Amino acid sequence: MRIGEVAARSGVSVRALRYYEEQNLLASERSLSGQRHYPDSAVDRVRLIQHLFRAGVPSRSVAEILPCLVAGKAVTSALLDRLKAERDRIDKQIAELVATRDTLDAGIAEAAAKAAEGAPCRLV
Template sequence: MRIGELSTRTGVSRRSLRYYEDQGLLVSSRSPSGQRHYDDEHVERVRLIQAFLAAGMSTSTIAAMVPCMAKPSRGGAHRALEIMGRERARLSSAIDDLAAARSALDHLIEVNREYLAQSTGAEP
């Protein structure tokens, strides 16, 4: 299939599919005229890439897992699990940082409300 059909079957734009190739996430064969050609396995690969992106993974991190996706094996599964574990820890840390920032902002909002209440004599 050509890139347009892969785009239609996966719901992913042609531009994104070309970007996935540029990032090493997807490899197509080429016709003598340079047109990209894909098979049914590419549909599943694109869906997997989309799932990883939706889970907050970067394309460079996904690219590190491409060998695990290309030739599934126990060793590859362990490597993928290690990578996904690191990504989960990164996301958890980011969530903790955001929660701390929200708490700090909540405190500043409360201080501001108290100031307004004192300056106007109204309740916060």
């Protein structure tokens, strides 16, 4: 499939796909006219790359761990440690987000209770 179709199916820009190729995260074959052609599996790969980026994994780390996640290649102990460290970092980030959400929920509940009593709610 061509680059525009991969972009449309995966929800990323053509520019992002070109960046992924520059970073060796994604590969394409070129037609005689120079157009990029991707296998059907490229869409799932791009989605995985996006998930990793949204989790804050830098492209350098994505390039290291992607072959293990996609192709099931052998994992060295150093890479396994890196995967665990990324998972632990994401777990910490999730915990911080949950704590922030809980704080917002408490503030919303307090503001709603004051509004129900007719008392003004002042934001600091």
